[in-house]
Amino acid sequence: MAQAPTAQRDTNPAGSVDLSLDAAQLTAALVDFPSVSGAEKPLADAIERALRELPRLTVDRYGENVVARTHFGRDTRIVLAGHIDTVPIADNVPSRVCGDLIYGCGTSDMKSGVAVQLRLAAAAGAAASPQSAHDLTFVFYDCEEIESARNGLGHVARAHPDWLVGDFGVLLEPTDAVLEGGCQGTLRARVTVAGQRAHSARSWLGSNAIHRAAPILNRLAEYRPREVEVEGLLYREGLNAVGISGGVAGNVIPDECAVVVNFRFAPDRTEEQAAQHVRAVFEGFDVRIVDSAPAARPGLEQPEAARFAARFDVPPRAKYGWTDVARLAALGVPSVNYGPGDPNLAHTRDEHASITKIHETERMLAEWLGLK
Structure with a gap:
């Protein structure tokens, strides 16, 4: 990018997506296009408009999710997917460039990956470009950063599963340009303890639910998470409190306290096994599962996955975190x-x-897909 060592940009809340920009410039432009979870419509509109200009792509829209596909008649179809939402902005928009780094909300997770997707879609969809060695599906979806029930890829999968048919997929989640296999599962549970209300001036007449929650925190502090190897990749589990609530008023002994825990589990466990484990850890307490998404095994022995993995000099590693793989x-x-x-x-x-690394990722994928 031809940038000064440090450059600042204006936000682009209702503009367009210019696919002629290189991948790094496009990353900066996408960052300047705010799309916090639940507010992705302007960006989805701009992506749809840009992709519809490409003559060799069929473009479909469902909600704030855009799916573009080639129809070259190839024997294999590769799915490239990425979410267009970000977590809430933290005084880090507009983007700025300093040397080799682009700063801003979503640069890593995952507008740099979306920019690479868009560049590949532009290469595959342009009339004068060489046809890919595979048919390609590009998926841009919303609401990945919030609860699983709102995930846009899930909505497309339920309403239009035929749009997502493929032989192999690459999710352009942040991996620092290293191949990462599978993903952890994630489960959130609400662990509740009851008490009895009373006036705080006569606390002996009640039972303080917040005090009674101490054993929950003790069990978490003493918990020793597993490390487990799955198909040659090492996964680390984790069980942590991520929220606590209780209290009625400044002069009331509380009659309920709830601790929300998050369990990140390895792909050798099913969701039900993960839920059973959490209930066992908190035996004696009321445990309610409030959100859950399954883990995924690495699957690197699959033929197309193995061919892709062979292109890397660095061995693959486990994905820490849940992703839509x-x-x-x-x-x-x-x-x-x-x-x-x-x-x-x-x-x-x-x-x-x-x-x-933005350019490295684009080059690696373009060469593998036969777009260069």
């Missing part, structure tokens, strides 16, 4: 995670992405 796997599309962003920077105020 699990949803694609459930649809019969074995998939991997591969994107330019650094997963350790996702959701941070200082989020940024490497321009070098």
Whole structure:
């Protein structure tokens, strides 16, 4: 990118997506197009308009989800998917460029990956471009960063599963340009303890639910998570409190306290096994599962996955975190995670992405797909 060492941009809340920009410039433009979960419509509109200009793509829309497909008559179809939403902005929009780094909300998770997708779609869909070695499906979906029930890829899978048919998939989630297999499952549970209300001046007449929640926190502090190898990749589990609530008023002994826990589990467990484990850890307490999404096994022994993995000099590693490779796997599309962003920077105020790795990811995928 021809940028000064440090450059600031204006936001682009109702503009267009210019597919002639290179992948790094396009990343910056997408960051300047705010799309916090639930507010993705302007960006989805712009992506749809840009893709409909490409003569060799069929473009479909469902809600704020856009799916574009080639129809070259190839024997294999590759699905490339990415979410267009971000976590809430933390004074990190508009984007800025400093040397090799682009800073801003979503640079890592995952507008750099979406920019690469759009560049590949532009290459595949242009009339004068060479046809890909595979047929391609590009999926841009909403609401990945919030509860599973609102996930746009899930909505498309239920309403139009035929749009997502494929032999292999690449989810361009942040992996720092390293191949990552599978993903952890995620489960949230509400662990509740009851008490008895009383006036705080006569506390002995009641039972303080917040005090009675101490054993829940003790069990979490003493918990030792597993490390388990699945198909050659090492997954680490985690069980943590992510919220606590209780209290009625400043002069009332509370009669309920709830601790919300998040269990990140390895892909050798099913969702039900994960739920059973959480209930066992908190035996004696009221445990209610409030959200759950399955893990995905690496699946790197699949032929297309193995061919893709062979292109990397660095061995694949396990994906820490939940991604939609699990949803694609459930649809019969074995998939991997591969994107330019650094997963350790996702959701941070200082989020940024490497321009070098953005271009590296685009080049790797374009060569594999036969778009260069």
